[in-house]
Every structure is written in C-alpha cells, then in structure tokens.
Amino acid sequence: MDNTSLTHGGFTLPGEAGFEDLTLELAQRWGADVIRDSDGTQLSDRITTSGHEIYSTLCLIRADNEWAKAHPDKLQQCCMMSQPVIADGPTVTIDPLDGYFRQQFRVNADDDPKEWWQVFDRTTGEEVPVSDWAYDPARQTVTIRGARTWHTYTVNFFSYRIWEEISMYNHVTNDWGDREHLMPIEPMHPEVQEHILGHLETWLREHPHTRVVRLTSMFYNFWWFWGDPQKQRFIVNDWGSYEFTVSPPAIRSFEERYGYRPRSEDFVNAGLYNNSYKVPSRKYRDWMDFINAFVTGFGRRCVERIHAHGKQAFVFYNDHWIGLEPWGERFKDLGLDGIIDGIFSGFETRKVSGTPHVAVRELRLHPYLFPTGVNGAPSFLPGGNPTLECKTYWLDIRRALLREPVDRIGFGGYLHLVANHPDFIAYVEQLGHEFRLLRSLHQDDKPWAADVTVALLTAWGRQRAWGCCGHYNHGNFYNEVMESLSGLPLHVEFISFEDILAQGVPRHVSVVINAGGAGDAWSGGEYWAQAPIIEALSEYVHGGGGLIGVGEPSAFRHGTQYFQLSRLLGVDRELGLTRAFQRLAFAPPRAPHFILEDAPGELALGPAEVGGIYVLDRDTNVLAARSGSARVTTRTFGGGRTVYLSGYQHTPLNTRLLHRAIFFAAQAEPLFAAYSCSNVRTECAYYPRHRKLVVVNNGAEPEETRVTLAGGGSIALRIAPYGFTVVDV
C-alpha cells in the first residue's frame, strides 16, 4: 500500500447510483481509492468501472429473501421472556409477545413449547410445573392454571425473528414504506449453510468488479429487542450479547458437543438475560465458545469461496459480528483480509487498530450518511450540523490514532445527503489529509510511550478489549477510563479474572485498574468472593505493583467489607447497613500531590460518581473529598501503591488526573514529564524515527501549550481549534 500521499488513498467513499457525478467528484476531492455500496444504495456500471476499487456489501443471512420466505422454519430465533403479568386469580393468560414488536418476532411453537419453554412464578422464583400451563396455538397465548393470586408470572419462549434487525432499523429510519422485510436465516441448519454457500458463489460470479466483499457481517446480529411502537420503541440493545444466537437447533447441537442442554432460563436469567453487564456464567461462556467455533468454521468456508474468486474478504466489526470475537483465539482461522467498524470514539478506534490477524483495518466515520444518526443526532436533517459532529468525533478518534494507526477511513450511507453541505465536504477533505499524515508517521515507527503498562481488569478481559456493549456507555467507569487511555502514551492491556485464576497478574504489568459498578462485569461481581483473586492481587501489589480502583472496584457483599480490596485501597463504601459506625474524619491533604498537580479547584468525576466513601484508617491519604465522602485517595500496601477514584468521566482534566494516577501507582513519576503538555486540552505524540512531534488541540478553542521534551527542554506552541501541529525535533 502506498501510505505516503497526503491527498489520495486509504479512503472509502459510499457511491450512489443516480448520483454518479457527485460520486466521482467527491472521490476525486476526498482522495478516495475505493467506492462502496451501502444498505439501500447500489453502484451503477459507471461507478464500478470508474477505475476505483470496489467494496461490495454482502449480508449472507439476509441475502435471499425468497429462500427465507420459502423456509419459515429456518429463520433465526431467540429466547425471550414475556413481560411480567400479575395474577388476579387462579388463571393467568399471558400473550408472550405482548409489549414486543410483532413485526420482529413470530412465536415458535414448531419446537414443542412443553419441551423448550419454561414458566416461572417470579414472586417465589419457582418454575411452574409443565402440567400447570398450556400454550394455545390459535390464540398464541399461554394459560397458567392454579396460579397464586398477586404473584408475578413470566413465560420463557422461543421466537423466530421475522425481520432482520439491521435492515429493519434502516427501513424504519429511512421510511422505506412497503419495501419487503428481509428475514435472517439460521446457518446452524446444514441446508441453510448449503444455500448460503450456493448463493455466495452466484453472487461472486455476478460481481466481477468487486475487489473486496464487505461482509456485514457474518451470521448473528447483536442483541436488539424492539418494543411495541405504541408502548416503547426499543426494549434492549446490547452490542456484545449472544442472545440472537439462541435457538432449539443450536441448543441441540450444543448439547451434542458439551454434554448438557441449557434451559431457556440460562438465556433469560429472570430478565437479565446474558447482557454484557452481567458477569458471564460458566454456561454462557460455554455457549459463546460454541457459537464462536461455529461462526469460525462456517465463516472460514465462506471466506475461502471469496478468496477462490480472487477477491478479498473484509468483515464489518458490528451488526452481525456476534461469534466473530476478533480479539479471540479462533479469529485468525477465518482468514479474513480486513476489518471495518463504524466508530465514534477513541476506544473504538483502538478496538479496530488493535485487531490482530488482518492486513487492513478501516474506520467508518460518523455521521453515517443517513438523515438521522445512530445516536439520534439530526445529522443531515434541518437543524443538524454534520460538520461539527464529524469534527467532534474526530478529536477523540485522532487521539487514539496518535498511538496506533489504522489503514483506512471512509463513510457509508447515501452520498447525495452531503451535496448541499459544502462545509462538510471541505472538512472531510481536510480530515483525510490529517489521517494520511498520521498514518505516514506510524510507517516504520512507533510513537514514544513510557515503559508503563496498564492492565484493565474485568470479567471479560481481552474478549471485550476496548469495548463494553455498544458505542459509548456513558457513565460506565470502565468505558470512560478506556476512552481516556485510548490516547495516552503508555501500554494498555486487558485481563480477566479467569486470567488471574490461571496465571496471576502478569509480571510486566505496572498498574492494574478495576473500574466498574457493584456486581457488574466491569467491576467483577461474584469473582471477588474467590480467595485466589484476592491472593493474587495482594501478592502483586505487595510486591510493588500498582492498583487503581474506580467507582466500586472489587465491590461484593462478602466477609467484613464491601470493596473486597478495601484493605489494599484503604477505602470502603457505606451502603446504609452500617450507618451506626462512626467513620474517621479526613485529615486535610498534607501537601500538593503529584496526582492533582494539574487539577485546579473542584474535580468533576461525572454524574455516576459514588458517594459514602470512608477511609479505613489514617494510612489512607485523602487527596480530595466532598460532603464527607473521599474522592481521590492513595495508600501503600507493602511495596506497592494504590489509588482510589470515586468516579470517572472522560474529560481533558480527568484524563490528566488518570495519567498521573497511573504514573504515581506505577512509581514512575520521573517518567511523566517527557512529552507532556502543560495545557491539558492539548496532547502530543513523538515519532522518534521521523523525529516528528505531533501536538493536537482536543477542543473548540485556540490553545497555548508547552511541550516538555525527553531531554528536559520544551517547546511553546499555539494551536488552532481542533488543530494539529507537526514539529521537527
């Protein structure tokens, strides 16, 4: 790949038949080397033969709706819990789909409800015996006999999914009217696999101009229940959950391999399902492993077909990405050539840039060229400001790209929407230059980073590196911390409790961060009751390691404390059960502290910050407090240091606070000065082989800053809003 031009290449343009002039003009202006189609747009011959490389989107499981309609029992499914219903007498009738979007689901009674479904009295937690309920196929309702008055009942049931969710979203968002609803087929059935491969073969033959098949994505969409539009449009949306892989045929196949059959309740979990915030159970891990193996196996056969036609296979790291697990062990076996994700932020950028085993990593920028953005922004509608949107996202993305490069950027959607936004067209041209310049600096070089390695400890570990369960989970401490880390000059890793159970804390890790809320997968929940976890972390910190807890680190009601690492952190949280206990008043901070050196005045640790934080004894050093609750504390434990932060929100000031906290915990304060900026709204990266220093302004105002160099000298600069300066040093 030629990575030296600043005006051409590394750019994917969404073309649009009917707007050929615009397509080719913008391809020229934005320096696009590739033109793609999108869901809802086609490329015309004039575009596909224009000399640009062609990416063609292909969604294998919704590609042939005629076949899907002819095989209604081969559709994808899911396991659902009905809305809870209160019994007002001994007979309760439940419409399982009540409250759900009936255009998305059709109850599956083909697989015997008595075998597959479960009915629960949620007031007692007991399952209702199969003999006490019946499904009426005519009315599509479940009737429970002998119900206990005022108890709440739910039905776990299976549904076919009769509208593929991504096209459903695009259809509804763009008001596609009576355009046919596409349906997702279930590749777990051998005949579906055969059909998909046959269809792929035909498709490949029919797309001679296509160089890259842009799979969007593999087979299973992330979990997305829609609601009855009259009641509630959306019910749940979890980018990381495998709920849409669940079906009786899949369960049967799982049972053959793993020797046990999960029940519906293993997927429903009293309405929690297996959402990404839940600490994954052993059974759910097995299920994910099973699906990952299947997606890898059948996916590889699809990729091989694509390669056989001399084309490349790129995968979209979204939509039907479930089972792909690009950061997992099996991903390399798929043989994919590239990965693409639609992203808004720094952490998502790192998720793509860090994906192993692919030759090409591409970011699809936002706003998506739809009237309304995925995040609800009125991007190209009256009142929208697509240029400002794009700039705002780019600031965060650029921070991450300073640290780790990707190969390409691009857009998707309806190109014609940009036609009357000349400022957007001009800004994207400039953004393309910035991107290409950054990419060139990474060529044969790595940006300077301190020899400090941070390991984020969660129940997911590397499996959810640089991601939680969607784009930006605002208020999720793990997500907020990740976003700040995505642009810092240090090394970041992700470890899980299972990793620690297997091999302890890796020796090269300088600082472990546990950031989350009580009981969630990011904090760790029930893992904290396992003694070996406590032993390993205590041993690690005592031996000189650093530990940073954010929010409710290690929180779990167990033993004599709530934060299970409270003896290391020196703080714990009052939950309301020990209010009779009188807590130590804080001593005022003795002197200005390294961690707070750039933090003037009151800290803003975000709306999710927790209160009621008390210190165990005087060995805890309270650096900041509010209303009697500690906010920033430090402590030593043996040879190591710990830091506690009662909340976290990604802001320039907090990024600096976190940066300093990490270096303090790592006992690496002397390493902090090199390539630091005096102004927290600016950041820099140094590329030693190129001898180039890049300084960025992360905000909308002009900023002055002074960059300290490695030798101790410094450079003063003024940088324009959203600006970018390259200095030879």
Place this chain on the structure above:
Amino acid sequence: MDNTSLTHGGFTLPGEAGFEDLTLELAQRWGADVIRDSDGTQLSDRITTSGHEIYSTLCLIRADNEWAKAHPDKLQQCCMMSQPVIADGPTVTIDPLDGYFRQQFRVNADDDPKEWWQVFDRTTGEEVPVSDWAYDPARQTVTIRGARTWHTYTVNFFSYRIWEEISMYNHVTNDWGDREHLMPIEPMHPEVQEHILGHLETWLREHPHTRVVRLTSMFYNFWWFWGDPQKQRFIVNDWGSYEFTVSPPAIRSFEERYGYRPRSEDFVNAGLYNNSYKVPSRKYRDWMDFINAFVTGFGRRCVERIHAHGKQAFVFYNDHWIGLEPWGERFKDLGLDGIIDGIFSGFETRKVSGTPHVAVRELRLHPYLFPTGVNGAPSFLPGGNPTLECKTYWLDIRRALLREPVDRIGFGGYLHLVANHPDFIAYVEQLGHEFRLLRSLHQDDKPWAADVTVALLTAWGRQRAWGCCGHYNHGNFYNEVMESLSGLPLHVEFISFEDILAQGVPRHVSVVINAGGAGDAWSGGEYWAQAPIIEALSEYVHGGGGLIGVGEPSAFRHGTQYFQLSRLLGVDRELGLTRAFQRLAFAPPRAPHFILEDAPGELALGPAEVGGIYVLDRDTNVLAARSGSARVTTRTFGGGRTVYLSGYQHTPLNTRLLHRAIFFAAQAEPLFAAYSCSNVRTECAYYPRHRKLVVVNNGAEPEETRVTLAGGGSIALRIAPYGFTVVDV
C-alpha cells in the same frame, strides 16, 4: 395534677449544690415544681428541703463501684470482632483489642476462649478450626497457625466492660481527670441481683426527700464501642442495639430457655453485628425477647422496692434503656410511674408522648447543661448559642406537642452554666408558658385530625415506633418521614413484616409507607422475597388501600425486579446491571397535580435521594423528574393508589408534599383543606372542645398565613418568628 397554671408546674429543674440561690431563683422563674440531680451534681439540704419535689437519679448497675471492683468477673460484657488483619505469612497474631479503647474493655479469658470465641478467615468466610489458633493470656493475643497468605482474619471474643459508658462519656466530656472510673455490673448473675436490691434498699432509706427515683435507666446501655483515641475516638453507636447485653452467663441462661446456644458470630455477623439497620434475624429476635423478659422481671423487683418506700419510679428512656422496650408487651409489667427522655425533635417527642402504661411522660430538653452538647454543639462554650439551639429544637418538639401532649418538661446538667446567659433564662421561661398552654388545650380534648391512618412499614414495626437507632438519623428516609409525620393532623401507626405475615395489613389503615434503603431494616431487605408479604400488600392496595414508597421501598434483588413492589409503584431502579435496557421516556405531567400544589419550582428531596428511577410503562404518572430519573410518581393498582418519592428530607415544603401525597394515596383529597395553612412554614391544630385554633410559625422569620377552617371559611394571620398564636373559633 394541676394543668391549668401557665406559669408553674410540669417543669423539672436540675439543681446544683453550691449554687443554691441560682437553683431556687430559677425554680421560681421557670415555674419548676421539681428539682433533680444529674450525673456530676448533688443536691444540698437547702435544695431538698426547699419545698420542691425531688427527683433523684440512680443508675443501679454502676451505683456501687467498690463492689464492682471486688467482683471483676461480675462486670458486664460484650462480644466483639477484632479489627481485620491480613496474613502476610502462615502465622498471624491478632491483638483483639487493637483499635478499641482499652479503658473501656478488658478481654475476658475467664470463660474459655476455645469454647466461646471464634476465628474467621473473612476472605473465604470460613471459620478457622479451634485447633489452629490459641490465645496467649500473657500477651493477650490470638495466634493463628497455617493461615493463608493475604487472607483477612478476625477474632470474635468477649470482653468485660470496665468503664460504664455513660459516666465515661460524662467523664471525658467534662474532663473529670482522675475521678474513679465507674464499672457496670451484670445483673444476670444472682449475686449481682442480690447486691443491687440490697444497695437500692439502703439508697432508698438514705434519700428521704426523694419523691421520684429517676432510674437512668435499667441495666443495659445501648451499644457504644469507643476506639483507640490515637486512631479513632468512636467506633460505633447504636441506640437500639442489644450488643451490650451479650455475655457467656447470659448466653448460658438463654440456652436453658430457648434450647440452643447462639455463637459469637450470631452477635458479630461479620462486623455488621446486630445493628439497628440490619433486618433482625430470628436468633436476634429471640435474644431481644430473652433480655426483655429478664429486664422486665428483675426491673419489676426493683420498682417494687421503690414503691415499698412510698416513692415513685420513673425511667430514663435512654442510656441503659436496652431491654425495656416501652412500646412492647411486657412494659406494663414493670409498674413504672413515669418515663423521661432527652430529646431534640418531633419524632422523639411522639416516642415519649405515645408510651403506654405510665402516668407521667416527661421531656428533657436540649441543650443539656454541659459545656458541649451530645450533638457536638459548643452550647455553653464561647461561640455557643444555647438560646438559638433551644428554640430550634423546640420548633420541632412543639409540632409534635400540638398533636399529642406530654406531662412535663425539664433540663439536666450543671445549672450554673446558664447563669451568664440571661437570654436563655428568659427564653426558657417563655417556652415553659407555651408548653403549659399546649398541655392545657389537650386536657379533656383531642386535636382535630383527618380520618386518615398512616402505617409505617419496617422490619421493626412498633418496636421502633418513632425512633431508629439514635437521635436523628439524618438522611434515613424512615426517620425523615417520621419527623414530618410527628406534627401532621392524621393518625400514625407502625407495622412490621411479621405483623403482615400474621394478619395482613390492618383494615383501618389508609396508607402504608415503606421508606428506606436497599437491604436495611427500614425498607425491609430479605422480607421482600417472601411471597405472603407481596400478596398481602397487593391485596390491600388492589382493594383500595394507599401505598407510598420512599427511596428504595421493597428493594431486594429477587425475581425480575429490584423494587419487589415495582408492579404496584410503577417504577424501579437501575442498578447498573441492566443498562442495555432502554427505558421509557417520561411524558410530561398532564396537569398540575394535587400532590405538588404547594411545591413551586425544583424539589429538594435531600442528599440521600436515589437516582436511576425508571417507569415500567405509561400507566405511571411522573409528576417530577431530574436527569432522566423519576422523582415523584403516582399510579393506580386496582382500586388503590400508589405514590413514589425518590428521596425525602424533613423540610416545611416536603412535609406539605408528604401530607398531600398521603391524602392523595388515601383518596381523601376532599379532607385536605380543613385546618390547612396556606403558608407551608406555618401549621395549626384545632382543639374542638376548647374551640381554640393554635397556629405556629416553624421558622425564624415572621410569616403570614391563611388557615382554612372546617366549614370552608378562613382566617388570615401574621405570626412572629418562632411564634405561636391562639385563636378562638
């Protein structure tokens, strides 16, 4: 009793030998009919023969320190948990008293530690086998062998209490220097009982002028662990907890009666102990019952001696009140003549005024005549303002006295401290007039109250009526709600979950209020997993009852919800595990609502208000919300109404909000207008037989208000700061 004089009677003055002139002058000025002594003061002959009735304080368990010193094994005890210690190798040595106040405790190794103590690995939750640890009496330490490195260990052990806590507090507060430390003796021993009765007999003979023996109080103090003064002065203070009744002899006696022996861990509960916020276990209820029976039985013998000498026995509803349970079944058996409490607020006033089976109910007002107040106020020190303190408390007390009378008021402490506070002397004189006027209005009359009965539902029920675990538990929703209720013109009851399990919700209750935090005794914790509780409350509301939930009502992780009454309340709370679920946006309130009619602008529901409150569906009417979290909602369930408040703090505006919420939930809006004040900083009470309307100003500013009368007419008034107006109507 003559209750008609406004200038004399119903007033107890603390006399002080050495200040006879002041004593007699203030007795005259304040209209005192009774003079008392206090801890630290004596009455001289001139005082005791001055023609006033004499109250004499007597604390039976610390009355004879020579005997206590001669019987060191007959001291009171308690069961304690050592501070947690982390093992840094296979041998851990724990000093059980480390961190505790060594002048308060002496380790009891007389009762074999191997039999009575327990050692726990708190990291695993497992008990360490008795064979793996040993107590060294010489070093007074426990050594654990074969400890697991980095695990946390604690020792449950028994201590003698070698400094009676109330005299310790008075000693330390007043700097009594080398005055001897009094020690509490354990009346569970027959020889201690014999000694106490003998001593009492002598004392009674030696106090011919005493008309009332003011027992302070019976035998067991509330739970009060002090800490190592170098580390932390106070560790825990719980006015309601029975931890100071625990000792091996008591446990042996319990075992004989109840057939099982509680272990140390039943009292320690991993450091939670049996504090008042913890939902009481069956074992703890048994223990309380056992102690209550003992205190009643032996207490009755003491009271009988007092009566035999022609004296009356009053008890102090504080200090050593544990086991007395004045609102319980056995209290009448004690034969006490009067009860006295030192109080600050309205709810405490109602606790005293509502105590059954005594002829005299007396309030000891604050500030206590000590340099420093119990609440830390510098009352009589430079910078203190005892008059303002007294006025402020009186406003809250007076609200309660409008509703229910007491017979007497008074003060305690060193009288000489008031000598150079002429404004205080003048204010107390005026306060005495107000008190006597209010008392006279209750004579042969009851203030008008709407036919609305509120039942506060907690795990304690009537046992902690008008009290939690100390004076004012600020931020405790139950306490805050109680304080507001203490002055409202309606009927208040207290019910427990056990009451509901036994007999459902009483039919005459108009509105049940559940106000508390997740898992605590006020909200109800694990009781909410019991189906009969849900059934009874659902049945009650469905049949027309009202329900108000405050904070985290019915919160318990169980089934498909967090608030177990969420289907009734229509709201639930996001705990962070279901963030993937998308919640219904609130519809704006349709029209001004009855509940909020007097609430202009933003509500202030207190710092403990909870967030993350979402509505289940559109049938929940959101009246107020902030940052996407519902704050005030209403809903119907069958024939009943529910109201949810996300927080509560006793303020004039919130008192009105609560008042309205109760009448709304009771479907009694038409009853609201009668005897309501237009200005929320004023309140009134109407005494129908006297045909007197009392209107009070609850604040420090002059206020104008209009009182609506029962017939619909109204009266406009202007009331002075802290003022009080009586109108004939």
